[in-house]
Amino acid sequence: MRILHTSDWHIGRTFHGSSTMDALAEVLDALTAQVREHAVDVVIVAGDVFDSATPAGAAYTLLSDALVSLHDAGARVVVTSGNHDSAARLGFQARLLRDGIHVLTDPLAIGDPVTIDDEHGPVRFYGIPYLEPAIVRQHWNDVEMRTQAQTLAHAMDLVRAGMTENPGRSIAIAHCFAAGVDATMGLEREVRQGGLDVVPLAVFDGPDYVALGHIHGRQRVSERVRYSGAPLHYSFGEQSKPRGSWLVDLDADGLADVRWLELPVPRRLVTLTGTIDEILSAENVAAHADDWVCAVYTDALAQTEPMRRLRESYPYCAMVQHRPDVAEETVERSYADRLRGAVTDTERIEAFLEHVRSGHGPTERERELIREVLDDRVRADALI
Known part of the structure; x- marks a missing residue:
């Protein structure tokens, strides 16, 4: 039988x-x-x-x-x-x-x-x-x-x-x-x-x-x-x-x-790992445009609307994960370690951003915005 x-x-x-x-x-x-x-x-x-x-x-x-x-x-x-x-x-x-x-x-x-x-x-x-x-x-x-x-x-x-x-x-x-x-x-x-x-x-x-x-x-x-x-x-x-x-x-x-x-696999599954630009490379798109895609992007900062960008090239992109590349010793630092030695409000904000971004602090544009917000607060306090 x-x-x-x-x-x-x-x-x-x-x-x-x-x-x-x-x-x-x-x-x-x-x-x-x-x-x-x-x-x-x-x-x-x-x-x-x-x-x-x-x-x-x-x-x-x-x-x-x-x-x-x-x-x-x-x-x-x-x-x-x-x-x-x-x-x-x-x-x-x-x-x-x-x-x-x-x-x-x-x-x-x-x-x-x-x-x-x-x-x-x-x-x-x-x-x-x-x-x-x-x-x-x-x-x-x-x-x-x-x-x-x-x-x-x-x-x-x-x-x-x-x-x-x-x-x-x-x-x-x-x-x-x-x-x-x-x-x-x-x-x-x-x-x-x-x-x-x-x-x-x-x-x-x-x-x-x-x-x-x-x-x-x-x-x-x-x-x-x-x-x-x-x-x-x-x-x-x-x-x-x-x-x-x-x-x-x-x-x-x-x-x-x-x-x-x-048995046949009607649509392959693939996990693509790298920066957004690497994942969207012509070589990757040519190889996986018809696959179910899980995109794990390693850019230091979270990207704006990553799913929308990815689906323009990968119609079957089903999952996006942000997993930035960071040094191991940076990840292991606690929030308390980052705050230690921070004196000014600017330093405290930078320490917080480093903590929630796995070691990556603010960009230059973000530093400018932080300074503007803090300056506005100082001016507002002075008027009270």
């Missing part, structure tokens, strides 16, 4: 205020083409299908089109819900879907597999929807569920019980933050930084393959436990991470092979 593992579609998410629907539709069309090209039997979507618990109508349309296209390409589809999804909204039409499209959102059905046969016999697919401990502990009052680790451990116990009742090869699908994940690989924005949400790798012992979602960069946690990441770049922090899915082959004995299939 050949399985395509994908996740974190986030249908409806915007990128710095711009819709990603058309770009995602393009990528999902490419995913469907891969299903045909590689004769994929089953497509797994491991959670965060939508970006919101209350998706707009267009998001439902895109999802329906994608699921039907994957099915028409010859694949069965198994979908689980993630932390961004409303399990009720995602799962409400599960019984109405055509044969071969399975939407698994019910925590009480974790131990009941979707069974799909190949020439070697049955393969059991166990879908674990995203489980928020405070919400699902009502279903299992005799089990302690304060953390994701405890909750997923119980869910996997249910999976292993199902495996005992239904012998054969098995696949588990979950949406969580597993121990061993590289934190630079595109963590989902709501993942907490403490240890409560980290699920030990040993929790996933048992199935032949575990398809995970929740982080946006591909990750090989172990040979049989992997994240596929998101099909689109949803932040500049993800720009260097490849987009794609895992192609998983099962033989008669279980996991046989896993390889990566690249």
Whole structure:
């Protein structure tokens, strides 16, 4: 059996205020083409299908089109819900879907597999929807569920019980933050930084393959436990991470092979760093005019309307940051250090400007304005 593992579609998410629907539709069309090209039997979507618990109508349309296209390409589809999804909204039409499209959102059905046969016999697919401990502990009052680790451990116990009742090869699908994940690989924005949400790798012992979602960069946690990441770049922090899915082959004995299939990137993301003039150089504009741009300009002083200037050359400039180049010893000086020795009002103002501008004091024109304002104040005080 050949399985395509994908996740974190986030249908409806915007990128710095711009819709990603058309770009995602393009990528999902490419995913469907891969299903045909590689004769994929089953497509797994491991959670965060939508970006919101209350998706707009267009998001439902895109999802329906994608699921039907994957099915028409010859694949069965198994979908689980993630932390961004409303399990009720995602799962409400599960019984109405055509044969071969399975939407698994019910925590009480974790131990009941979707069974799909190949020439070697049955393969059991166990879908674990995203489980928020405070919400699902009502279903299992005799089990302690304060953390994701405890909750997923119980869910996997249910999976292993199902495996005992239904012998054969098995696949588990979950949406969580597993121990061993590289934190630079595109963590989902709501993942907490403490240890409560980290699920030990040993929790996933048992199935032949575990398809995970929740982080946006591909990750090989172990040979049989992997994240596929998101099909689109949803932040500049993800720009260097490849987009794609895992192609998983099962033989008669279980996991046989896993390889990566690249997906197209509709519009590249790039971070340009330098002075405004360097960023706006002809060479940079020629290379990146059609890219999503994050501009980090290093001029000593903040520029006037930098976004407007940049968008004249980069129509898809989405973010501007001012990060002036300063000497390390200058940055480390405290405000108190700068004020020490300042006697006049002019010196105090200059010390303040140096502090808020990371070491850069007033320009000559600003010094003139400071002197004029202080002189006006002196004259006004003299008239009182």
